[in-house]
Amino acid sequence: MKLWGGRFTKKTDEQVEAYTASIFFDQELYREDILGSLAHVTMLGRCGILPPEDVEAIKAGLKKVREKLERGEASFSVEHEDVHLNIEKLLIDEIGPVGGKLHTGRSRNDQVALDMRLYLRARVVELVRGLANLQAALLDKAKAHPDAVMPGYTHLQRAQPILFAHHLLAYVAMFQRDVERLIDGWKRINVLPLGAGALAGTTFPIDRRYVAELLRFDDVAPNSLDAVSDRDFVVEFTAAAALAMAHLSRLCEELVLWTSAEFSFVELDDAFCTGSSIMPQKKNPDVAELVRGKTGRVYGHLVGLLTVLKGLPLAYNKDLQEDKEGMFDTVKTLQGALDLMAPMIATMKVNEARMAEAVRRDFSNATDLADYLVRKGLPFRQAHEVVGRTVLYCLQQGKVLLDLTLDEFCQFCDRIEADVYDALAIERVVAARNSLGGTAPEQVRWQIGLFEEKLAATRVWIEEKEKQIAVEL
DSSP, X not given: OOTTGGGOSXXXXXXXXXXXXXXXXXXXXXXXXXXXXXXXXXXXXXXXXXXXHHHHHHHHHHHHHHHHHHHTOOOOOGGGOSHHHHHHHHHHHHHOGGGGGGGTTOOHHHHHHHHHHHHHHHHHHHHHHHXXXXXXXXXXXXXXXXTOXXXXXXXXXXXXXXXXXXXXXXXXXXXXXXXXXXXXHHHHHSEEOTTOTTTTOOSSOOOXXXXXXXXXXXXXXXXXXXXXXXXXXXXXXXXXXXXXXXXXXXXXXXXXXXXXXXXXXXXXXXXXXXXXXXXXXXXXXXXHHHHHHHHHHHHHHHHHHHHHHTTOOSSOOGGGGGGHHHHHHHHHHHHHHHHHHHHHHHTOEEOHHHHHHHHHTSSTTHHHHHHHHHHTTOOHHHHHHHHHHHHHHHHHHTOOGGGSOHHHHHTTOTTOOTTHHHHHOHHHHHHHOXXXXXXXXXXXXXXXXXXXXXXXXXXXXXXXXXXXXXXXX
16 A cells, blocks of 8 residues: 555556656665655654654664665665655565654655755765866866967957967866856755645644754755745756856867867877777767767756746646756766866877967967057058958968068058067967966966966865765764
C-alpha cells in the first residue's frame, strides 16, 4: 500500500505510476534528503513533538539507510514514486512503524524544496571553484607569453594588433562575472523552506530557525506559499550557468579556429584531441567542439523551466517535478566543461611566431597611421580618407604599410615624415594603447594583478562556504 494510500480504493495504474514517478532522477538527492530529515527529526525532539527515544531511533535508522545506499545494499522502487517516499519506506523497513513519525510537521512540498537548495548550494561552490581554476589557467598562460602579439579582430577581420595576453584576459573578465553571478545567487539559494508544510505551515509547534541553524542556512523563507512554489533560485542558477556556457563556447570557437592550419596560433595537447577513423593525419579539437555544442542543452533547460513556471497557480503543482532533470543536467554539463577546459588551456602550446607573422603582413596598424596624421594637424575624417587611399594602393601593389617608401607615403599626404615608420611599428602600435584597460603591456600587467586579486578573493569565498555547508548530523 502507498504511504499516502488511505484515501484510495484502487491501486495506481502501472502506466500512471511510471509516468508520474520521479525516482529515476531525484534519487540523486538522497544524501540531501537524509540530511534534511536528520535536521527535521532533531528539531521535532527539541520542540517536544517527538519523544527522545523515537528521535534517536529515527536518526540511527536514517544513518543506516544512508550507509546501505552508499554501499549499494539498498535500492529504490518506482512503486514509491520519489526519493522522499523511498527513503521513508526504507526507514520503516529498518526500524518499524516509528519511522512513520519522521514526516510529522512537514510535507513533500517543503521537503523537496529543501533538498534542491541543499544540493544546489554545494554544486555552486564546486562550479565557482571550476571557474576559478579556469581563470588561473588563463592567467598563467597570459603571464607565460607577456610579449606575444596577435591580430585583434572585429567581424572576424583583422582590426588592430593586441597582446595575446590581453585576449586571454578578456575571457578571465567574462568568467569573473560568471563567478560573481553564482556567488550573488548563492545567498538566495541558501534560504530554508522546510516548515512551510504543504502550503500553509503546520499546526505543530516547530522551530524553523533552529533547523536553519542546524543546516547552516542564512535565512528562513518568510511565506509558506512562496517557500514551496519558489523555483526562482533554480532559474537564476540556470541563467548564470547559461551565460557561463556562452563564454566557454566563445572561447572554444576561437580555439577551434586557432588550431586550424589557416590560423595555427595554438596547438592543443594530444590528450584533449581525437583523430579520424579514415584520415590518419587529423587532430580534431573535439573537446572544444563538444563544449560549444553542449551549450544549447543549458539554454534549453533555462527556457524549459521558465515555461514550466509561467502559468502555475500557487502553491505546489506536479509540474514542478520538471524542475530537477534540467537542474541536474545543467550542473553536470557546466562542471564537465570546466573540468576539461582548465587543463586544456594549461597544456596548450602557443605559436608566437605565427601570430606575429599574421600581424606584420596585414593592415592592423592603419588606424595608427590615421592617428599619426591627426597629430600632424589633419582632421580625423580627412586622415581616415587618406589612409583608406593608402591601403588601397598597398593592396594594388601587393604591399603592407611598412613596405612603402617615404615618397610613396607622401604622394597621399605631404605631412608624413620619416618618423612614420616608428609610429607604425607593431610593438609601438600595441604599446601606444595605454588607456585604462587597453592592450599596452603596462595595462595588461595591471589587469593581471587585478584579476589575481579577485581570484584570491574567490578562493577565500570557496573556503568559507565549504566550511559553512560541511554539515554532519
